Amino acid sequence: MLEKKTYLLSRATMLLSNSLFGMIIIWWLQTQTGKSSLVGLTNAIFSITAALSIFYGPIIDKHSFKRTSQTSLLVQTILLFLLTAVMFWLSHDIVLTILISIISKRY
Incomplete structure (x- = not known):
């Protein structure tokens, strides 16, 4: 699987878009609410769902x-x-x- 260039290109594109998605959601939340605590909580939830991926991967x-x-x-x-x-x-x-972004970021 890793020898296929199309797979590696699609994974690289997915990782780039996933990072941009997270930055955009965080930026939008900060500009809409102005609450750093909400931005931090959302970022923490993003991190927790990423950490839990080891359980739903199998x-x-x-x-x-x-x-x-x-x-x-x-x-x-x-x-x-x-x-x-x-x-x-x-x-x-x-x-x-926040709910939709968490689901879509980890789906």
Whole structure:
């Protein structure tokens, strides 16, 4: 798997986009609320969910790689559209924004 250049390119792209996503959410929260404690709490939750990935990794590995990848991409796309709608067009609900961003960042 690691010999395939397309796989390595997709992983690098995913890591870059994941980092940008986290920075954008944190920046948006800071500009919308001005509360450093909320930003710190959100960042801590992002870190905790990343640390817990060692537990759900083996569950994912039991399923088909292709099907898992396709399902993950579909769910992430839906969540990101929903997150955009909540952040910019709907009620600017901070709690819902944090919840969706946590789910989509770790899905």
